[in-house]
Amino acid sequence: MAESASNGTSSGGAPGRTRVALVFGGQSTEHEISCLTAACVAGAIDTDRFEVHGIGIAKSGTWHRMELADVEALRTDDGTLPALGDDAPCAALIRRPDGVVMAGVEDDRLVDPVGVDVALVLLHGAYGEDGTIQGQFEMLGLPYVGSGVAASAVGMDKHLMKVALAAAGMPIGPYEVLLPGQWVSDPVACCDRVAARLRFPVFVKPARGGSSVGIVRVTDPSGLADAIAYAHRFDPKVVVEEGFVKAREVECAVLGPRERAGLPRTSRPGEIVVHTDDAFYDYEAKYLPKSGEVDLRVPAELDEAVEARVRELAAGSFEAIGAEGLARVDTFVTADGEVVVNEVNTMPGFTQLSMFPSLWQASGIDYRSLITDLLDQALGREVGVIR
Numbered sequence: 307m308a309e310s311a312s313n314g315t316s317s318g319g320a321p322g323r324t325r326v327a328l329v330f331g332g333q334s335t336e337h338e339i340s341c342l343t344a345a346c347v348a349g350a351i352d353t354d355r356f357e358v359h360g361i362g363i364a365k366s367g368t369w370h371r372m373e374l375a376d377v378e379a380l381r382t383d384d385g386t387l388p389a390l391g392d393d394a395p396c397a398a399l400i401r402r403p404d405g406v407v408m409a410g411v412e413d414d415r416l417v418d419p420v421g422v423d424v425a426l427v428l429l430h431g432a433y434g435e436d437g438t439i440q441g442q443f444e445m446l447g448l449p450y451v452g453s454g455v456a457a458s459a460v461g462m463d464k465h466l467m468k469v470a471l472a473a474a475g476m477p478i479g480p481y482e483v484l485l486p487g488q489w490v491s492d493p494v495a496c497c498d499r500v501a502a503r504l505r506f507p508v509f510v511k512p513a514r515g516g517s518s519v520g521i522v523r524v525t526d527p528s529g530l531a532d533a534i535a536y537a538h539r540f541d542p543k544v545v546v547e548e549g550f551v552k553a554r555e556v557e558c559a560v561l562g563p564r565e566r567a568g569l570p571r572t573s574r575p576g577e578i579v580v581h582t583d584d585a586f587y588d589y590e591a592k593y594l595p596k597s598g599e600v601d602l603r604v605p606a607e608l609d610e611a612v613e614a615r616v617r618e619l620a621a622g623s624f625e626a627i628g629a630e631g632l633a634r635v636d637t638f639v640t641a642d643g644e645v646v647v648n649e650v651n652t653m654p655g656f657t658q659l660s661m662f663p664s665l666w667q668a669s670g671i672d673y674r675s676l677i678t679d680l681l682d683q684a685l686g687r688e689v690g691v692i693r
């Protein structure tokens with residue numbers, strides 16, 4: 307391929323600004339929400355400090371170059387969600403001796419190369435939150451916001467996450483893992499094991515899902531086989547958990563340490579309140595809530611000791627999976643005030659109205675400062691395993 311400029315660091319922006327590759331969209335079921343997030347971030351990022359170049363990943367997986375205004379224009383306020391097509395010019399990231407360059411691709415030429423200093427990855431789910439794209443940035447030698455390869459992969463897998471949390475002494479609920487071979491070779495034995503070891507209701511989940519996709523609440527053993535077969539459509543590995551009945555869903559936002567030697571920082575916790583009986587925080591409740599069905603309470607009304615416990619477990623869970631940058635730790639608070647960790651999300655919802663930014667807003671860090679904090683953390687960190 308020919309390249310139209312000899313120097314990969316042309317920018318057109320003010321000198322001295324940090325050049326950010328804003329990566330969003332993606333191949334997962336959370337493509338649309340990622341596009342909306344990118345539009346929110348593009349509108350709020352401190353452009354005196356940061357020069358932003360977008361990389362929109364279409365659902366097909368192709369990468370497209372987009373400028374800041376194009377990303378901002380994806381914003382919707384009418385309840386619909388934006389998505390990317392395949393038509394914009396393609397984008398390439400290339401490692402050169404003097405740094406990483408992003409370029410457009412036209413026919414067989416690279417055009418308008420710009421140097422980039424850091425990637426702000428706003429992807430959720432498969433190929434975004436699971437360590438795969440993080441590995442790509444490690445290979446490029448490009449610092450990036452958020453957890454590394456291993457923590458992202460562990461955070462994505464509800465089985466491995468529970469193993470890491472339990473090993474670090476974090477309280478988690480009873481569960482059974484159905485490995486792919488076990489379910490295929492003897493489904494009856496799988497159902498019998500679950501029914502013998504767990505109290506109903508149970509939650510049947512694809513191990514590496516997100517946004518509640520594929521999750522079914524099962525009230526008695528007769529519903530198990532269908533629910534497991536359904537979860538199996540999304541992931542050959544299935545996790546079944548004992549359901550917490552009448553527990554409150556309390557979430558805590560975590561930021562990595564400001565200083566390299568510091569501890570993770572935790573926000574005031576918030577609460578998800580789902581008002582319909584027997585409903586849970588499923589895909590519809592997350593993205594298409596009917597009015598009055600779901601409330602986010604920020605901050606949550608909790609006893610001081612329970613709030614302190616949630617924050618302690620949030621920091622402990624962040625460290626247990628080796629998270630970096632940011633994470634949202636979701637807990638159940640039982641009727642007698644016991645706190646149990648449900649999951650760690652290494653790329654939590656990040657629109658202006660999402661729980662994670664709302665929790666930091668209530669804890670003294672506004673949306674713009676939050677974006678700057680994440681980029682500063684990424685820039686202060688070395689990439690790769692060879693230190």
Ligand SMILES: Nc1ncnc2c1ncn2[C@@H]1O[C@H](COP(=O)(O)OP(=O)(O)O)[C@@H](O)[C@H]1O
Pocket residue numbers: 479509511515516517518519521547548549550551555586587588636648649
């Ligand atoms: N063990 C459980 N007890 C009670 N409710 C649960 C349990 N597991 C999941 N849920 C409900 O299902 C929702 C989605 O489950 P979660 O494990 O958080 O999956 P996802 O990674 O898709 O967000 C939770 O927010 C909660 O409402």
Ligand SMILES: [Mg+2]
Pocket residue numbers: 636649
């Ligand atoms: Mg969840």
